[in-house]
Amino acid sequence: MVADFITWLCKSPRRLVVVSLSAIILIFVIGSAAVGNDGKTGSGNSSDDDMSQTAVTAAVVPASDGYVTTAVNFVRLWAELKPGETSADWLAALTPLATPDYATALETTDTSTLPGTQPEGEPVVRFLAQESSMIAVPLADGSSVLVTVVAGEGTSEPMVSDVQPNTGD
Structure with missing residues (x-):
């Protein structure tokens, strides 16, 4: 009986495709019913029972204030040498605000290539x-x-790990 069905099914490619798709749809419908997905979407007519079945997790958006403050403070010190400030003084002021790797990279900075102007405007x-x-x-x-x-x-304070020209998107 199974052999006769397979022979009948394979005689026509069209019949094979139709039966296969029907089987897939049938499996999907049975699987959805078994899992409990009754096709309801967020129509606004949910009850407390519906809410207890689905855990809702709100996205947590981190606060940006600490990052922005660190970035602006760093650029204020980084952007130009102050009158009478040496490269060593400049580096010593930046090191506590930078990651160890970036502080090491700053040692090779040619301070004559700094922007030479201070932050101004909204970050x-x-x-x-x-x-x-x-x-x-x-x-x-x-x-x-x-x-x-x-x-x-190792601390709760944000640290700068890179500064690049902002050339847009």
Whole structure:
């Protein structure tokens, strides 16, 4: 009997496709019924029983204030040497605000290539996650820099891990 059915099914490709799709749909419907998905969507007519079946988890959006403050403070110190400030003084001021890897990279910075202008205007949060962010910090000359800030290593204070020219999207 099974062999006769398989022979009948395989004689026509069209018949094989129709029977296969019908079987898939039947399996989907039976599976949905077994799992309890009765096809209801968020129509607004839910009861307390419906809510108890589905756990609702709200997305947690981290606060950006600490990241923004760290980015602006870092750029304020990083953007230019103050009158009478040496490269060593500049580096010493930045090191506590930078990750250890970035502080090491800053040692090779040619300070004559710094923007030479201070932050001015409203910073823009370009990316924000639980442990990192990218902040566009506008400068007084109309340009801006993109500062990557990460959760502090071993501390609760955010730290800068990179500064790049903000060339747009």
